[in-house]
Amino acid sequence: MYYVVTIATLITMALALIRALIGPTVYDRVLTVNMFGTKTVLLLSVIAFLAGRPDFLDLALAYALINFIGVLAVLEFFKSREIRRQQERDVEQESTRGKTG
Amino acid sequence: MDQGLIHTVLDIISWILLTTGAFFVLVGGVGALRMPNLYTRMHAASVTDTMGAALVLGGIMVQAGLTLATIKLAAILLFLLITSPTSSYALAHAALLAGIKPDAGRAADEEHHE
Amino acid sequence: MTVLFGIFLLTLLVITAVAIVRTQNLFVAVMLLGIFSLLIALNFFILDAADVALTEAAVGAGISTVLFLGALALTSERERFVTKHRALSVAVVVCATLVVLYATFDKPAFGDPNAPVHQHVAPWYLEYEPEYIDIPNVVTAVLGSFRGYDTLGEVFVVFTAGIGVLFLLSARPGRKTSRRQSENDESAIGLRENLIPRVVARLLVPFILLFGLYVQFHGEYGPGGGFQAGALIAAAFILYALVEGEARTLEVLPRNALIALTAAGALLYGGVGLTGILLGSEFLDYSVLAADPVSGQQMGIILIEAGVGMTVTGVLLLIFHAFAARDQV
Numbered sequence: 001m002y003y004v005v006t007i008a009t010l011i012t013m014a015l016a017l018i019r020a021l022i023g024p025t026v027y028d029r030v031l032t033v034n035m036f037g038t039k040t041v042l043l044l045s046v047i048a049f050l051a052g053r054p055d056f057l058d059l060a061l062a063y064a065l066i067n068f069i070g071v072l073a074v075l076e077f078f079k080s081r082e083i084r085r086q087q088e089r090d091v092e093q094e095s096t097r098g099k100t101g
Numbered sequence: 102m103d104q105g106l107i108h109t110v111l112d113i114i115s116w117i118l119l120t121t122g123a124f125f126v127l128v129g130g131v132g133a134l135r136m137p138n139l140y141t142r143m144h145a146a147s148v149t150d151t152m153g154a155a156l157v158l159g160g161i162m163v164q165a166g167l168t169l170a171t172i173k174l175a176a177i178l179l180f181l182l183i184t185s186p187t188s189s190y191a192l193a194h195a196a197l198l199a200g201i202k203p204d205a206g207r208a209a210d211e212e213h214h215e
Numbered sequence: 216m217t218v219l220f221g222i223f224l225l226t227l228l229v230i231t232a233v234a235i236v237r238t239q240n241l242f243v244a245v246m247l248l249g250i251f252s253l254l255i256a257l258n259f260f261i262l263d264a265a266d267v268a269l270t271e272a273a274v275g276a277g278i279s280t281v282l283f284l285g286a287l288a289l290t291s292e293r294e295r296f297v298t299k300h301r302a303l304s305v306a307v308v309v310c311a312t313l314v315v316l317y318a319t320f321d322k323p324a325f326g327d328p329n330a331p332v333h334q335h336v337a338p339w340y341l342e343y344e345p346e347y348i349d350i351p352n353v354v355t356a357v358l359g360s361f362r363g364y365d366t367l368g369e370v371f372v373v374f375t376a377g378i379g380v381l382f383l384l385s386a387r388p389g390r391k392t393s394r395r396q397s398e399n400d401e402s403a404i405g406l407r408e409n410l411i412p413r414v415v416a417r418l419l420v421p422f423i424l425l426f427g428l429y430v431q432f433h434g435e436y437g438p439g440g441g442f443q444a445g446a447l448i449a450a451a452f453i454l455y456a457l458v459e460g461e462a463r464t465l466e467v468l469p470r471n472a473l474i475a476l477t478a479a480g481a482l483l484y485g486g487v488g489l490t491g492i493l494l495g496s497e498f499l500d501y502s503v504l505a506a507d508p509v510s511g512q513q514m515g516i517i518l519i520e521a522g523v524g525m526t527v528t529g530v531l532l533l534i535f536h537a538f539a540a541r542d543q544v
Binding site for chain 1: 220223426429
Binding site: 002004005007008009011012013014015016018019025027028030031032034035038039041042045046049054057058060061064065067068071072075078079082 | 119120122123124126127129130131133134139142143146147150153154157158160161164165168169170173174176177180181184185187188189191192195196198199201
């Protein structure tokens, strides 16, 4: 019964990995890393339950946390990069306006 | 006899939940790979993520009965329910702010700020 | 069945590794490193090594990604392609690979009960651990007590790494005031303007801290311990820094407190060891810490795990602040 879920999750991980490798924009890759993390949590829960060791469910909870924090960190990185690029563009515009004006 | 019947009913319920969860998980994977556009991929991945996780974890919880494992699984489920949609929202917001337009079709799927 | 899952995951791992090496865009490499870390952690988990899996996930997939991104924000995003000495590099790599492959022919089979690792000290630990220490998680018992000296070295290595990073990257003290002024016009420090992640993160930070403390003290009964708990507590503070901005996080837990925390953790560990000498026995002998040797061992393990947790939290947060505090190189 659990093998169906495990095999489905493993196949989805492989598909997500393919998208991470070919995804044209960086947001595709962030999306697949997030998906990968959630699938890892599922796989861990199923295997922990299959092996009859409920202590291992702590790992699944920790992974879910880490996944969330990782995705937010990546997005924060993007935002700060956008802001810096916007600032550089503003500075350039001001300098060209200063030159012509 | 009574115990056996309850066991069978619980087994059937968890079997249904687990298979439906596995189906959603698989659909999410296929969707993330085959959808034409970033936003459609996001839609496929995030919706099926949460739904599949909820069903699979629910199926395991039914099997586990009333033990400590069920409480831990409920905590994982609650956490996933709160954070997975938040991550998808933050991702879509960031992509929109970066200028990727939600055009239907492959028109918007260009290399952008790579 | 385990072998099949293991082979599948390892194949995915090889594909990811090849992709990491081949890509020119360092940001993509960081994302793929996150996936790599998750795959390795799953592999460890399938091989029944839960403590290692937890540490790998907490440190590799979470904190390492954040630190790499912090470093990428300071440097460029594209790898600079070096073309000198290519033939020599390829030759060295090929020779090393052939030597390693040749060495693997001598390894015992997977799971062989007569392998040397199952022969000498490991069965003794497994057999005598209930008599000497009597805690359910044998890994923590071996790590904390039987091999306590090695773990002392590990804590001091982490501490030294933190000091090294501080030497290389410490921010100039004058920046603190200028940063507080610029906080108001830079309207998007952190995910400030983004309401939903901010609310959710503020809701979750206390629970993550609580979970970190749970993992710290539960290390004797299940997977857990000082290293994992340190990484999780640091992750909670990093989450707070991501949504509220780094300046406010420094107000909550200032840099001096972090340095004190780091040093106090290492001192605690060494202090427990010295207490063994002061009470008439050897260095790092916990049996004399309480009336009964077994309780003494358990108390010793609790204390040193607390020391490990404190040092790891302090060092990870110091490194994070060192990266995040620099706007440009």
